[in-house]
Amino acid sequence: MKSIPLNLVCPRCFSKNLYLFGRDNLGYQKFRCKDCKRQWAPKRPYPLFSYKRRKYPPCPKCAKGTFLHHDYMLYSNFRCNDKSCNHSFKVPKLVDVPPASSKLVLPQEFTMKRMRHPLHIVLTAITLYFIGNSTLRKIRDTLLLTHKVKVSHVTIAKWCKKFAPFLAGISRTYKDQVNLSDSDEWHFDETYIKIDGKDYYLWLGLDSETRFVLDFNLSPHRDSNAAHSLLYACHKQYGEPQQALVSDRYWAYIQPINRFFKNNKHIQVEDFDDVINNNVIEAFNGQFKAWYKPKRGFNSFESANTFISLFIFFYNFIRPHSSLNNMTPAQVAGANYSEKQRQHLLLIS
Numbered sequence: 566m567k568s569i570p571l572n573l574v575c576p577r578c579f580s581k582n583l584y585l586f587g588r589d590n591l592g593y594q595k596f597r598c599k600d601c602k603r604q605w606a607p608k609r610p611y612p613l614f615s616y617k618r619r620k621y622p623p624c625p626k627c628a629k630g631t632f633l634h635h636d637y638m639l640y641s642n643f644r645c646n647d648k649s650c651n652h653s654f655k656v657p658k659l660v661d662v663p664p665a666s667s668k669l670v671l672p673q674e675f676t677m678k679r680m681r682h683p684l685h686i687v688l689t690a691i692t693l694y695f696i697g698n699s700t701l702r703k704i705r706d707t708l709l710l711t712h713k714v715k716v717s718h719v720t721i722a723k724w725c726k727k728f729a730p731f732l733a734g735i736s737r738t739y740k741d742q743v744n745l746s747d748s749d750e751w752h753f754d755e756t757y758i759k760i761d762g763k764d765y766y767l768w769l770g771l772d773s774e775t776r777f778v779l780d781f782n783l784s785p786h787r788d789s790n791a792a793h794s795l796l797y798a799c800h801k802q803y804g805e806p807q808q809a810l811v812s813d814r815y816w817a818y819i820q821p822i823n824r825f826f827k828n829n830k831h832i833q834v835e836d837f838d839d840v841i842n843n844n845v846i847e848a849f850n851g852q853f854k855a856w857y858k859p860k861r862g863f864n865s866f867e868s869a870n871t872f873i874s875l876f877i878f879f880y881n882f883i884r885p886h887s888s889l890n891n892m893t894p895a896q897v898a899g900a901n902y903s904e905k906q907r908q909h910l911l912l913i914s
Contacts, residue, residue, distance in 0.1 A: 569596070577603040626652040639793050640820055657824050663790065665768075665782035665798040669867075670874045672734025686714055690721050691728060695879040698856050722868075729871045732878050739882065743898040745803045748774045750832075752846040753795070753812045755787065756853070759862035760869050767853075767873065768795040771846045773811075776886060777894035778849070778877045779803060783870050789817040796821040805829055811843055852880075883907060 569583050575598035586597035586604050593606040621631045624645040634653060635642040639660060645652045677684065686708065693704045701718035708714045745751075750773040757764050766787045770779035779799045784791035796818075809830040812818040822831045834843045856876060863869035882900070885891040885907075893900075893907060 567594075573607065575601060575603055576605060577601050622656060624650060624652050625654055626650055638790055640789075640824075655820055655823075657820075662797040663794050665780055665794045666784065666870050667781050667798065667874055667877075669870055670729055670733045672737060673730035674734075682714065682716065686712060686716075687724050687728075690716075691725055691875075692879075692883075694721065694725060695856070695876050696884055698859060700859050725875060726868065726871055729875050733874060736878050736882060739895055739900040739902065740802065742900045743777065743803070743895060745772050745775065745777065745779070745898055746805065746807070748772050748806045749808045750774075750841070751779065751799070751806045751810050752843055753792075753810065753818060754843060754846045754850060755791075755815075756850050758783075758857060758869065760866055761864060762862070765866070765869070766791065768792060769846060769849065770795060770799045771849055772806075772894075772898070773845050775894050775898040776845070776849075776889060777898045778881055781873060781877060783866070783873060785866075787817070789820055792817040793821040793824075796825050800825040809841075811841060813843060849880075 567585060569585070573583065573596065574581055575583065578598065578601045580598055580600045582599040583596050584599060586595040589595055589606045589609060591606075591609060593609040595604055595606045597604040621633060621643055623629065624631050624643075624647070627645060627647060627650045629650065630646045631643040632646060633641060634644040638658075639662065640655050640657045642653060642655050680687070689712075690704050690708060693699050693707065694701065699707070701721050704721055705716060705718045708716055752771045752773055753769065755766050755768045757766050759765070763785070766784050768782040768784065768791055770781075771777070772779060780795060780802065782791055782795040782798070784794070805826050806829060809832050810818075810822055810826055811832045811834060812822075814833045814835065818833075819831070822829070832841050834841070836842075853876065860872075863872065880894070882893055882895045885893055889897050896902070896907075
């Protein structure tokens, strides 16, 4: 039977009134004081700093412990253990933000190889499709009546997909000249489209002064990950505005704006009649819907992403706006190209 060493005393009250108290998780003998109820293992090798490291970060409001309330792909939501505090805060994860879908359209060199029709016919068809809000079959009939050119609507769709990578390269060249850091507000919103009978969400960002579409992200989900991708792409390309970012009251915008735009105010619009509203981007959504509805949806994600990128290219760089003195948003934002270059689709022809 084990006995208690005569020189062993309680480290708290220095009492010798002790008894054996089993073993700890490492197998060392434990003792317990009968007077102060202190328990310890004398032979266990304790580190220099024997405090237990917290698993989660402390509460920034009261410095107490926290627990994981919700865990997302790009950030974690913690809540304070103290019910009187009950503070909730979010911590970003050290992971890469998924790229926006606009980055999937990779730039390529232009070629007329294996194309039977002249370039001006191709450009006329593409312009009618993205500016005239016409369907592919209506453009086919228009080319037959006006130019006596017989072409299939499937061929016109292939022309759009063939020119998309080349126009994407042109747009990125002129985007480097665009300066939006002097603008006061950027607006963000989302709308839905149909792809193969399923709902997809188109996330958009727009500058209030130049009407320039910052970027877009097509996603099957309406969550914070899609909002992170859009706002990270806008911040990486154009920096940040002077004052504020405007969105609706949807919760998905809160965390990415606090993460990428710490120096800007986040204005969440409650009503269309507010002094600061989101009507600018709602008007763009109306123009997009007017173009999209005659198409009656898209067949695949790749085709939808390609056609949307071309629509935004025409909106930013080709189509003149009466509210901007018949200039394009890119020209107002600082892109350096002449009216002749714009009429020739930025030196394509």
